[in-house]
Amino acid sequence: MPKVQVEAVVAATNARISLMHIAKLSNQSTMTILAVGFFLLSSLFSPLHAAVLPEDRADIMYHRYDGGGMVIDGPSVLVRKNIADKISLAGNYYIDSVSSASIDVETSGATEYTEERKEYSFDASYLKDKSLINIGYTSSTENDYDASSVRFDFSQDLFGDMTTVSMGYSQGNDDITQTGNEEFSEKLERRHYRIGIAQVLSRNLIANINYESIIDEGYLQNPYRFILIDRISAYELDEERYPNTRNSDAVSFKLSYHLPWSAAVKSRLGYFTDSWGIDAASIELDYSHKLKNRLLLDLRLRYYQQSDADFYANVFDVNTALQTFVGRDKELSQYQTYSIGLGASYQWNFRGIIDKARINAQIDYMLFDYENFREVTKATTASYGIGNEPFYNFNAYALRLFFSVWY
Amino acid sequence: MRQLKKPLVLMSVAFMLLSLSACGIQPWVKPYHRANLANEVMQYDRDPISDGYMHHVRQARESARGAEGAGGGGCGCN
Structure with missing residues (x-):
């Protein structure tokens, strides 16, 4: 592979690893943004050279999630185009069509519901020497939940492109309403801070470390979910009460x-x-x-576990139901x-306006196994008695069928 | 003010790394030896449209979030 081409693809790989998102200014984050701006400017004018923007590419996808009484499917379209090898613009349109009769719906005695969520997002990336800056905006709307977020990300190649440092900030603002309750109106604000390092370790090995801190402030519970209070002969449903703040730290290697x-x-x-x-x-x-530059095959295995929140309980008694936070x-x-x-993906190569095209199928099969959440329905409570229903578990699959074109 | 501490620490780390880049450290893997690293089979997020979707699927069903390398719009999925 020619050296220039190798550098280009390596830079594209590094750019992928980057991350990055960002920001609408709040007073508290103004200093942060100024600091980021300072580093950006100092980097932009340093005598470095050559990174690469993401590839020109268009994808159209059908996605489907089925499991736990929920079916969610819909289309997604993602288009990215470079301008003058300096700026890359991307737009995504995504729809979730939801049909739900989940265990939460059954426990609350509600009936199956359907709804639709539409999401638009736009991103613009600017390349300057070995620095890549990305700004983006996402808007998501559904009948009872509107969310918007802005993001800013920056990545810089260092040490002969062996290292890529990236950092980003994003802020989300959500407006929450409740179907059937005109008076209900709540807000939620999210702030994300992230940093990542990608390091080439050898000709065949590359490592990434990412850290992200997220701060939520506002209405964090779900207005359609309830706690269960043991009234001996039956369950009583009451509203959940969550803290209005949540701070989290995540690291990945x-x-x-x-x-x-x-x-x-x-x-x-x-x-x-x-x-x-929660840990x-x-x-x-x-x-x-x-295989032969045409066929791509993938196999993925994943395991995830978490502990419960301090204020979580499957069933509350009359005393614990009075504590400050319950969920x-x-x-x-x-x-x-x-x-x-x-x-599996199959690729066709062309010479002309279109470089290559690929048809792709990806499916993930998941098993959720709960240790202290019970399957509470009228039938299970009648069969096993209050508080003795079997622990809940369910299977689900997430399917993606998509067609991609590079140009 | 407390909320500012964390981002400022992150900025400081990034600044130190940027400063180190001026120290003349030589790459031990030359650009022309990185063909394998550039192979798309090495990429974690090879197809953004599909990988972004899976991040969303997990985000709605698991409490853990962040450090995925992808942003999200947030939704009230139940």
Whole structure:
């Protein structure tokens, strides 16, 4: 491979690893932004050279999630185009069509519902020597939840492009309403701070370390979920009460190793902790194999576990139900997830306006196994008695069928 | 003020690394030896449209979040 081409693809790899997002200014983050701006300017005018923007590419995808009484599917379109090799613009349109009769719906006695979520996002990347700056905006709307976020990310190649340092900030503002309750209106603000380092370790090994801190302030519970209070002969439902702040820290460590043939093994370790008392860890192992520059095969294994939140309980008694914070979301409980993923892509190469095209299929099969969240329905409570229902578990799959074109 | 500490520490780390780049450290893997590293099988997020979707699927069902290398718009999925 010609040297220039190698540098270009390596830089593209580094750019991918970057991260980055960002920001709408709040008073508290103004100093941070000024600091980022200072570093950006100092880097932009340093005598460095040559990184590369993401590739020109368009994708159209059908996605489908099915499991736990929920079916969510819809289309997604992503288009990216470079301008004068300095700026790259990207736009994404995404729809989730939801049909839900999940265990939460059953427990609350509600009926199956359907809804739709639409999401638009735009990103602009600017390349200057070995620095890449990205700004982006995302808007998500559904009948009872509007979310918007802005992001700013910056990455810089260092040490002969052996190291890529990236950092970013994003801020989200959500407006929450409740179907059937005109008076309900709440807000949520999110701030994300992140930094990452990608390091080339050898001709075949590259490592990444990423850290992200997220601060949430506002309405964090779900207005459609309830706690269960044991009234001896029956359950009483009451509203959840969550803290109005949540601070979390997450770190991940990734290794990608190229095997002697055209294949790679990749691993990812993740650790998470938050101010609600939830600790989580995950491990992922991937294998990707390329055959004759046309066929790409993927195999993924993943394990995830988390502890429960300090204020979580499957059932509260009349006394504990009075404590300041109470919650029964299964996402706050103690559980683990096992997943296996398979993927295959077939590529056609062209000479002309289109460089190549690829058809792709990816599917991940997941098992959610809860340790202190019980499957409470009228039937299970009648069969097993209050507080003795079986622990909940369910299977799900996430399917992606997509077609990609490079130009 | 407390919330500013963390981002400022991150900025300081990044600044130190940027400063180190001026120290003349020589790369031990030359650019023309990086063909394997550039092979797309090495990429974690090879297809942004698909990988972004999986981040979203997990984000809605697991409490852990962040350090994924991808941004999100947030939603109230139940």
